[in-house]
């Protein structure tokens with residue numbers, strides 16, 4: 248195999264996972280980012296949830312998400328080969344719960360849809376669910392178990408990836424890239440999240456990427472010693488049709504997320520934080536007694552059809568962005584397929600729906 252000098256633009260989870268995979272294959276890798284880990288990856292929940300996150304009428308996403316979940320253990324193992332840092336990878340599984348009858352109807356519809364697409368779930372009684380997770384509210388009216396939906400702790404995992412990249416001789420440049428033609432490298436892969444829409448030098452005319460920020464408020468709590476461990480599985484719920492999730496971490500914290508807003512406000516909004524905590528308490532009453540650590544807001548890099556932009560756009564440039572709500576999960580696919588594209592090999596999964604130029608053509 249030819250050894251290449253590859254520039255990776257952007258140091259979020261996608262850039263780091265791609266850089267590490269490239270370096271592991273013997274390439275010389277340089278990562279460019281003026282503020283590593285300052286994007287969506289820093290705020291994400293970290294659910295690896297191809298089944299719970301199945302989205303109506305989003306059939307092209309299913310194979311991407313299920314392949315990404317299958318490939319995740321490889322990415323975790325690769326990271327562990329180069330770094331001792333923890334990743335927060337947990338495989339206890341996920342429960343989805345309903346708070347009232349309307350929410351249960353929503354849950355049943357979701358389950359039917361999941362089954363139609365061959366995704367594995369199991370209905371539990373509230374009693375069975377509370378035997379697994381005693382902190383769940385006795386007032387819940389429906390529970391579905393998804394053993395195959397796992398989690399990482401994104402801030403830990405991205406730090407471990409960064410550490411692994413350093414151990415694998417990846418170089419870092421604390422600089423923003425405005426034009427890829429100014430970079431001295433055989434190949435460039437643009438993993439700059441929302442910033443990719445501002446980077447030129449790879450297309451005729453305007454940058455065709457239509458990325459938009461979809462903000463999410465998210466809250467971090469600490470479980471007091473007398474309640475620990477509050478939960479072991481990820482618990483997702485519908486409360487009056489609003490989605491909420493609780494992600495228990497090995498370090499005794501719980502992440503509660505996330506709202507979804509396109510109002511351009513990059514800070515946590517009081518009403519969003521209030522709604523998340525109120526809904527989380529409905530599902531797990533012990534949340535009320537947890538210590539409040541912080542609330543933050545992150546911007547998911549959304550595209551018009553909610554599918555990523557992943558593909559080769561010139562002899563020298565590959566685009567890898569637009570991972571929207573699923574970029575922590577899809578990082579394993581982004582790294583694997585991104586490296587295949589950089590090396591000029593056929594990607595392991597059909598990326599026809601992810602063509603980075605598809606929205607230019609439709610204008």
Ligand SMILES: Cc1cc2nc3c(=O)[nH]c(=O)nc-3n(C[C@H](O)[C@H](O)[C@H](O)COP(=O)(O)OP(=O)(O)OC[C@H]3O[C@@H](n4cnc5c(N)ncnc54)[C@H](O)[C@@H]3O)c2cc1C
Nearest residue numbers: 257259286287288293294424440442463545573574575576
């Ligand atoms: C609240 C919230 C909850 C989420 N929960 C989940 C979840 O549970 N599961 C899941 O799978 N996904 C989740 N996501 C989505 C996930 O976080 C994103 O899809 C993912 O982090 C995108 O990663 P990225 O590396 O592409 O982009 P980012 O993490 O945004 O990183 C992009 C990087 O590029 C750099 N950059 C930008 N412009 C330039 C430039 N010109 N030159 C050099 N560098 C540049 C930035 O500084 C940044 O470091 C969530 C997102 C949010 C906001």
